[in-house]
Amino acid sequence: MAKYIFIARNTVPFANPAGLVVYRIAKALSDLGHDVDIFSLNKPTGEQKIPEWLTDGDKIHIKSFDLTKKNNISVYLRFILTLFSKIKKELKENKFIYIVTHTNPLYTHWVGFLCKLFFYKRVKWISSFTDPYVRSPFSGYAKFTVGTGIRILEQKLSFYFSEKIIFVTDTMKNYICRENKSALNKSIVIPFFYLKDWEKRILNCNADRQSRDDQRLIIMHAGSIYGNRDASKFLNALEEHESTILFKNLGVVNQKIQYTSNNILITNPLPYGEMISYLKNTDYILIIDSFFDNIKNPYMPSKVVDAMYLHKPIIGITEKNSELAVFLRKTGNISIPNDRAIISSVLLKIKRKGTCDFSLYADSNLSDKFRELEC
Known part of the structure; x- marks a missing residue:
């Protein structure tokens, strides 16, 4: 079975919708026998927690990094160093591993790009676009900013270097990819689903x-x-x-x-x-x-x-x-x-x-x- 490392935000024990999307896919893969880790970047937003009785027994390893306004840079640096150390360790036992990045938090796909840059073919990158990102109807007529430009570049790199791209609906896939045939060919639609367990x-x-x-x-x-x-x-x-x-x-x-x-x-x-x-x-x-x-x-x-x-x-x-x-x-x-x-x-x-x-x-x-x- 394969090794998967997910990069996400406020994943279990938090009841963050985006974190739960990631956790459901991670748990589904774990239940199929795969070895799954989640690296979660957590912000103290007062979000509700998942009760322990719901996650007890789940065979998923979660490594949390708590972000605050004062320590963001040091935490991100520790996050990257810990992740790369984990990847090196796993590659001693596996020919390749999967890295799965999610649109929430912002700029997470840059982590996937860095992993691809440093480990090349031994990392297979899956990018998940289950939230609005560059082309978002929620943005309305918002002005173009530096952050927007960074996200546009990030999405283009994701579409080019990812082996697979996850969407929730066909409409969403077509809306975000538009006429990018390469991205469309790599795309997988995994609808919102529930865990029988x-x-x-x-x-x-x-x-x-x-x-x-x-x-x-x-x-x-x-x-x-x-x-x-x-x-x-x-x-x-x-x-x-x-x-x-x-x-x-x-x-x-x-x-x-x-x-x-x-x-x-x-x-x-x-x-x-x-x-x-x-x-x-x-x-x-x-x-x-x-x-x-x-x-x-x-x-x-x-x-x-x-x-x-x-x-x-x-x-x-x-x-x-x-x-x-x-x-x-x-x-x-x-x-x-x-x-x-x-x-x-x-x-x-x-x-x-x-x-x-x-x-x-x-x-x-x-x-x-x-x-x-x-x-």
């Missing part, structure tokens, strides 16, 4: 279902609502369903969104274990897509994974034929356009016990995808 632990954890006195249908959104996620029409539509629906948002809501309905409850962000406990008691999980003026969102909201672990049906607010809409159709969930009248009409007809089937996205059914990483 974690699924069992989550469903069997001590956080049981709570008794519910309120007989209204419960809809929850896991995490804060901000940026291009437009929840205003959904929240306004809830005014017409105060006697039948209760909505809970486990996180803050963009202050620009105004709502007056009494069936909306907003909490502070919760630790991952508590959030999972709350979600066990919902009837539906709400997923709000990002909306842009000129294009459909090429990315997939990572919150779909929480629903997968809990087998909870999803109500998705998105555009027709977006990546999220396609996913919802495949899995038997509810897709609604971002229109108040239509949202209200669907909520009026919604049933307490929704159905869904996420089995297509279990790691055990994606083994062929993970084998495509071999090169």
Whole structure:
């Protein structure tokens, strides 16, 4: 079996979405018998931690480097020296090893380039673009900066020197690569998926279902609502369903969104274990897509994974034929356009016990995808 070293940010024990993307792929490869290490650059951002009962027994070695404003340079230097020392050690036992770099944190792909530069063919570089980077619709009309130029060069080097490139969706792959045939030929689409092992632990954890006195249908959104996620029409539509629906948002809501309905409850962000406990008691999980003026969102909201672990049906607010809409159709969930009248009409007809089937996205059914990483 092969040796993989992942470079990421705030990976387990943190519940950072980008870190969890990396960890899922790392664990899936580990479960297939590969030897996996993660080098994680951690920033003290107050992010919630993953409960230990969820990661106990995982055969992944995590080396963490804690960054602060005062020690960034010394930590990065120690990080590079430790990584290179690890690579040299592994190459004594292996003909080659895999280095996997991720778009979050920024400039991580430069580490992959340095590894390729120093170790050449004995390092096989896989770059992961599961977050917006150079061509990002989230950037809007932001001015060109030195940082933008550095990222453009970094992406070009990644596309040229990487043996494989990971994307989450086909739309995202085509959007970022555009007409770069070389990058397209190297690309692999690994969709957001769930770990069967974690699924069992989550469903069997001590956080049981709570008794519910309120007989209204419960809809929850896991995490804060901000940026291009437009929840205003959904929240306004809830005014017409105060006697039948209760909505809970486990996180803050963009202050620009105004709502007056009494069936909306907003909490502070919760630790991952508590959030999972709350979600066990919902009837539906709400997923709000990002909306842009000129294009459909090429990315997939990572919150779909929480629903997968809990087998909870999803109500998705998105555009027709977006990546999220396609996913919802495949899995038997509810897709609604971002229109108040239509949202209200669907909520009026919604049933307490929704159905869904996420089995297509279990790691055990994606083994062929993970084998495509071999090169």
